[in-house]
Amino acid sequence: MARRGLASGIVTAAALLFLFVPLGVVVLFSFHSTGGLTLPFEGFSLRWYEDVFGDDVFLEALTNSVILAVATAAITVVLGTAAAFGISRSTTRLRGPVHVLFLAPVLLPGLFIGAALLSFLSRLEIEPSLATVLIGHVVFTFPFVFLLIKTAIDRLDVSLEEVARDLGAVPTRVFRKVTLPQIAPVLVGAASLAFMLSFDEFLITFFVIGTEQTLPTYIFGRLRRTVDPGINVASTMFLAVTMLAWLAAAIATLRAARTDRATVVLNGAESRPPIANGAER
């Protein structure tokens, strides 16, 4: 039985190598003492880091990306939470179409969203800028955030809120003290997700950005000119920020999962049937 899964296990190991080795190589060469990107590796040095961090354009791009990502996360989580409650807790016929609208951006690749947005803004004679990029990011990340939060809301135990109201709490208090704590881990997870999606976003950004830069457009621009270890540095910084955000999301999710499991066990959903009375002494 232990030999089962050998073939798929090998494929899995190979796939994981395939996914992570190239990234490892990028990070490795950001520390290369020479300017080459070939083996053999000739020694560690931080010169490229000094180079890139001395570049004002890079710093500006990094800052812009972080600000955009934080703004996107904040806006989508707020809009998304409101929208998720709106859809979950109401019963009008408009629910269906609006729900479709909320998930629709997922259907179009970035190219199309970017192009459409550019055309539209152009028509309204709005100049491309970081603000328009923000709009693009919010539109793009909204479906993911919305779906995540809505799933969490649907799994809420409504009876807890009813108990609170029964005990005299006003709706806003109920929300703050009963509902919010329960969905808080998911909100953190959704915010991290929005942060990561926005931070990494390039396809739409490229269409609707003005003269400023985000980290992806910086890398793109630099990549166009030449292939050099400076890009490795920018990439490594990129990965570092993303991994931090991902860690935050992972921790929040794991904590949420632990509380979930406790509830499920209490509900007896996973318990075995009780031992028959014959076992009593």
Added chain:
Amino acid sequence: MARAVHSADELIPAPPASPPGRRRRVGPFALTAPAAVALLLFFAAPVAVFFVYSFLTGAVFSFTAEAPATFSNYVDVFQAPSTPDLLGNSAIVGLLVAVFCLAIGIPVAYWIRYHAGRYQNLVLLAVIAALFASYLVRIYAWRSMLGTDGVINSGLESIGAISEPLGFLVFSRFAVVVAIVHILLPFVILILYAAFRPLEPRYLEASEDLGAGMVNRWRRIILPLIAVPAMSAFMLCFVLASADYVTPQFLGGPESSMVGVQIQNYFKAQGDYPLGAALAITVLVGYLIVQAMLLLGLKLLGVRRVEWRS
């Protein structure tokens, strides 16, 4: 997490079961207003306008085109000599990426679901981490690894496997496919894992008990049961791969031009928005056709959405 949705009934939720005695509440629905307005304004409207603009002609780099609605853009698109190659090549890349993603993704998701044991969560987290490792960084990684002076070539040369660098590795369709597979694979693994989730081991045991060996188990149980999500994943790969406009620019060769690059060209370089829109809409229609064909194929095979009951 999120996945591409390709049919309307996946999107529309069933109404919540209202406890008896609770009156219909419309109040909460107002909470959806800000998000709805934002999306209508910045998503639905642009897409609609986009559609309309494909029928206009006019000034460059702006949308002050007033000319009467015309099909001339579409005519230009269909008549351009480069179009068949463009669409054809994009479709081929899309297809190759989709096939490889599934060919790798299915065994990996299978292993994680049934053979990972206590490492399951760890491997899943690793896959999710790979998912967020940045689009551009990955393109760059392959650009530098596959180049004639990149890690792969210099590695092979140093152990004497080859005497000259392999030229086909980069600036070719091969490179584009490898890079896009690298980008989409984590997503596909997660989608397929979610598809495998409800298929508990006892179903596979039951089929094995009834006489089904490996081949029969895959053919009669596993593949039919993951067919619908797998097709969604296939479609997702196809769409995202064929519409990519960055990967082909850095890793593609002259003979492997892709439609995304051309659309981007029309918009950013030439400023001919209507023509770009027309090409984009044509591609979208193409996607709808492919999706329809896939759904038809599933129907012919007798595969349908499965209702799981624990």
Added chain:
Amino acid sequence: MSAAGPKGGLQVRGVKHAFDEEFVLQGIDLDVAEGEFVTFLGPSGCGKTTLLRVIAGFIEPTAGTVSIAGEEMNGVSPHRRPVNMVFQRPTLFPHLDVFENVAFGLRVDRMADEELSERVGWALDLVRMPGYERRRASELSGGQMQRVALARALVKRPRVLLLDEPLSALDLKIRVEMEAELRRVHRETGATWVYVTHDQREALALSDRIAVFEQGRIDQFADPTTIYRRPATAFAAGFVGNANVLACEIEGGRRKSAVRVAGAEVPLADPGLTGPAWLVLRPESITVEAGGGDGLPATVRDVAYRGTAFSYRLEVKGLDDPLKAEVVASPEHPIALGTAVTIGWPKDAAIVLPRET
């Protein structure tokens, strides 16, 4: 190839199995005759399901062999064994209708359509579900799904049918109905059945023989009456049927054997051993009389009405746990709470088993 086995049937020899260094099965030997209905009975974690899965082929035992109809099964994958299983939770394939579910094993064997249809029809008739061919699993109730699962397993006419607590996921009423159905189907097919359960009531009702499992070993393998009346171990005595198991001392060397329980001496038919022992008393053999008299003094701590009888919990001086007694309804009963009573039992009603200290 063992030549010593009966024509059909199942032989288990020296099967041991360890999970992570812990031995879940500690050397099992079993001989099941062809056509017998045998039950593995025990609490969770005792190894009964593990042994079942070893027989099915899902687990390769750390040691020992399993033979079916004389043929050794070690290293043979489940899909090649002449064994079929009914799982604890109905495991009908959701993408196939009832007909195709039942036909699954036959299709894998590439049976011709006509013969296949006939067999499926026969199997569905057997479980009393004709006409359900086109339904899907999601349209069936729990009991119906298990019937289809049974048909699906039987349609291949396996030499041995394994059932892993098939009724435990069902409601009580359905369970009782299904017990009768299972007995009937077993009679009609005449195959060897191995049934796993933790419900001793079910085991007593269904089986030709019961194997009582305790922590990876079989305490006793005998027909229900023997296990009930003459349990081989204190565990078997306590697990099968309600029982009071009391620690006692048997003093030999006297003309009449005496048994000391809770400091008092109680009469007993020849116990056949001396020293520390377990005294096993079934609740229904205990008599309860108000007031003083011959026998052990006790106080009534609880009375419950069971329709045909009264269940008493009696506090006896010197015993840690209350004694359970069941007395058939009669004018003297129920006796009020707190009353002092005398309890006794027929001399031959008590079962005496050796006790290790």
